[in-house]
Amino acid sequence: MSNELLKVENLEVQFKSGSTVTKAVNGVSFTLNRKENIGIVGESGSGKSVTATSLLRLIPSPPGHISGGKILFEGKDLLTLSDKEMRDIRGNDISMIFQDPLTSLNPVFTVGDQIMESIKLHQKVSKKEAKQKAIQMLQLVGIPAPEKRLNMYPHEFSGGMRQRVMIAIALSCNPKLLIADEPTTALDVTVQAQILELMKKLQDEFNTSIIMITHDLGVVWEICHKVLVMYAGNVIEYGTVEEIHDHPMHPYTWGLLDSQITENIEDHEMLTTIPGSPPDLRQEIKGCPFAPRCSYTQDICFSKAPEMVEVKEKHFVACHFQTKENRLNRKERSTHVRAVVKS
Amino acid sequence: MSEPLLKVRDLRKYFPIDSPIPFKRSNQSVKAVDGVSFDVMPGETLGVVGESGCGKSTMARLVNQLIPPSSGTVEFRGENLVGMDAKKLRETRKSIQMVFQDPYASLDPRKTVGELIAEPLVIHRIGDKASQKKRVLELLEVVGLSHYHAKRYPYEFSGGQRQRINIARALVLNPDIIICDEPVSALDVSVQAQVINLLKELQRDYNLTYIFISHDLNVVRYMCDRIAVMYLGKIVEMGTYKEIYENPKHPYTKALLSAIPKESPHDNKERIILKDAVPNPINPPTGCHFHERCPYMMDICSTKIPQLMDTGNGHIASCHLLEEN
Known part of the structure; x- marks a missing residue:
């Protein structure tokens, strides 16, 4: 058994509406090993969620469609499978947790029904056994009195409890891969800490790999081994968390790290921001997508799109000036464009 | 020392619960805010933190009388707002404005941005059309938007830009105090930083006072001078931001601070993981409301x-552990 669980090659996803084509994901590639966690970070509209949902082929089609690339899961290309084969994989080998636990649970079925649904679908078990398994799962995710809770409806649960139920559903068939789309964004910090702790614990138990989509870098440092930084549908930097944190290379990653509020920021110092806003993906982007907001640009940035280069071992960057030969000098925080609010 | 701008004393709000039997009165209630007292000094930023359901937002609405309190007083410049007659209250409220959390829900989709920003002026009959228009354009500039934006509709703007419009609306009447109820929670980090910078600049330029409600502890530390920590309708700890972050006294505050995500992959944070979630506010635990989740329970x-x-x-906290020492 190879150690490689998932390999995504040049994934492209487009949305068509009338005559306009939105290139939501534009050539994303990464590999994920067993028991490894990868974080996908970026602003809203950068293509994080589209990437994740297309791994399960859950992109609503039309208008969306996967226009290119390969998704190799244990060597099989998911894009070539029939719908039935795909259904066998969803919820069984790969499962997903969504951001909003209230809208992703069905309000007219009990929590027990919803956990048992995926167990009965994928495993040949009796109703009784499925119920046993459901109770066991609820216990595992730390819900007290699981026998009683099984017969309750989602509205009787708090946000954190609902997210636990979602995790119980997602893990009930021992998936090899768990895709978590902003699983803690809607939760309080204290509950977020509980859920992240739980995910780490369950990962050890089930040997699951996790793809964590988030815009909170704190969550990434907490649980991921690798990070993929996305911008306007492109991966612009990719490496281990330590590398990305200690030696970020892409100007966008710098901006992202700098706009975080950390303990080291002094009183009344202005926060560093990234000027401007992300590009409109309906239009053809010439050159580097980040160029209009970048403070290191030269002429080439507007005419030629940079390629992903392995600058160091396992550290990939897409920037004309961050290659094996060239290096950019990161400007001091204070000289960054700041207080752009007035521009 | 100068007089506090806002003086809140023993503020309470109990929401009655519908009885399961129709037409019968229920004697149960949710104690959303249960005896909260604090002062806000001119020019300062008071942060309010706590988990969802602890009464932060209810308190914000009580302060400017959007909902009437069950008891207690809110004094603004020495005048009690509770029970003030409607006409006078309307006049006073010009000085107390609010910015809400959801930039998508808080703007009327059928009005242009210009109309939205001018609305408070129209309501309070300030100036004629021409001067109102002038003021709108002035404010668009202040919050970092352009003049041509006045003719556009809210759907044409991103979340960060909408929050700027909301801030412009709050500023149009030259208020003294702005209550910000989770103003940046719905925004991306990079946009969040822009809006926070804007709020800080405005505070400096117009000598504004803020009550800043948030559940993001990093944002609160950055923004605020003093911080109040709320738990189940009560303030459990209050002090300067330095005191709260460097020397927290209440076990709940300690747990909240330890739950902030790591700042780097090398951090090895000691975590205090709280059990369960906030208890049911209809039937709060007896004694200290926090005792069931507290690691130091006696x-x-x-x-x-x-x-x-x-x-x-200037640091206050409510915990039996402190009484012992």
């Missing part, structure tokens, strides 16, 4: 409600 905690105690440096 016998006395389940029977006696701890009082807020002064621990020096």
Whole structure:
């Protein structure tokens, strides 16, 4: 058994509406090993969620469609499978947790029904056994009195409890891969800490790999081994968390790290921001997508799109000036464009 | 020392619960805000933190009388707003404005941005059309938008830009105090930083006072001068931001601070993981409301409600542990 669980090659996803084509994901590639966690970070509209949902082929089609690339899961290309084969994989080998636990649970079925649904679908078990398994799962995710809770409806649960139920559903068939789309964004910090702790614990138990989509870098440092930084549908930097944190290379990653509020920021110092806003993906982007907001640009940035280069071992960057030969000098925080609010 | 701009004393709001039997009165209620007192000094930023359901937003609405309190007083410049006659209250409210959390829900989709920003002026009959228009354009500039944006509709703007429009609306009447109810929670980090910078600049330029409600502890530390920590309708700890972050006294504050995500992959944070979630506010635990989740629980905690105690440096906290020492 190879150690490689998932390999995504040049994934492209487009949305068509009338005559306009939105290139939501534009050539994303990464590999994920067993028991490894990868974080996908970026602003809203950068293509994080589209990437994740297309791994399960859950992109609503039309208008969306996967226009290119390969998704190799244990060597099989998911894009070539029939719908039935795909259904066998969803919820069984790969499962997903969504951001909003209230809208992703069905309000007219009990929590027990919803956990048992995926167990009965994928495993040949009796109703009784499925119920046993459901109770066991609820216990595992730390819900007290699981026998009683099984017969309750989602509205009787708090946000954190609902997210636990979602995790119980997602893990009930021992998936090899768990895709978590902003699983803690809607939760309080204290509950977020509980859920992240739980995910780490369950990962050890089930040997699951996790793809964590988030815009909170704190969550990434907490649980991921690798990070993929996305911008306007492109991966612009990719490496281990330590590398990305200690030696970020892409100007966008710098901006992202700098706009975080950390303990080291002094009183009344202005926060560093990234000027401007992300590009409109309906239009053809010439050159580097980040160029209009970048403070290191030269002429080439507007005419030629940079390629992903392995600058160091396992550290990939897409920037004309961050290659094996060239290096950019990161400007001091204070000289960054700041207080752009007035521009 | 100058007089506080806002003085809140023993503010309470109990929401009655519908009885399961129709037409019968229920004597149960949710104690959303249960005896909250604090002062806000001119020009300062008071942060309010706590988990969802702890009464932060209800308190914000009580302060500017969007909902009437069950009891207690809110004094603004020495005048009690509670029970003030409607006409006078309307006049006073010009000085107390609000910015809400959801930039998508808080703007009327059928009005242009210009109309939205001018609305407070129209309501309070300030100036003629021409001067209102001038003021709108002025404010668009102040919040970092352009003049041509006045003719556009809210759907044409991103979340960060909408929050700027909301801030412009709050500023149009030259208020003294702005209550920000989770103003940046719905925004991306990079956009969040822009909006926070804007709020800070405005505070400096117009000498504004903020009540800043948030559950993001990093944002609160950055923005605020003093911080109040709320739990189940009560303030459990209050002090300067330095005191709260460097020297927290209440076990709940300690747990909240330890739950902030790591700042780097090398951090090895000691975590205090709280059990369960906030208890049901209809039936809060006896004694100290926090005792069921508290890692330092003692016998006395389940029977006696701890009082807020002064621990020096303008820092108050309510915990039986402090009384012992």
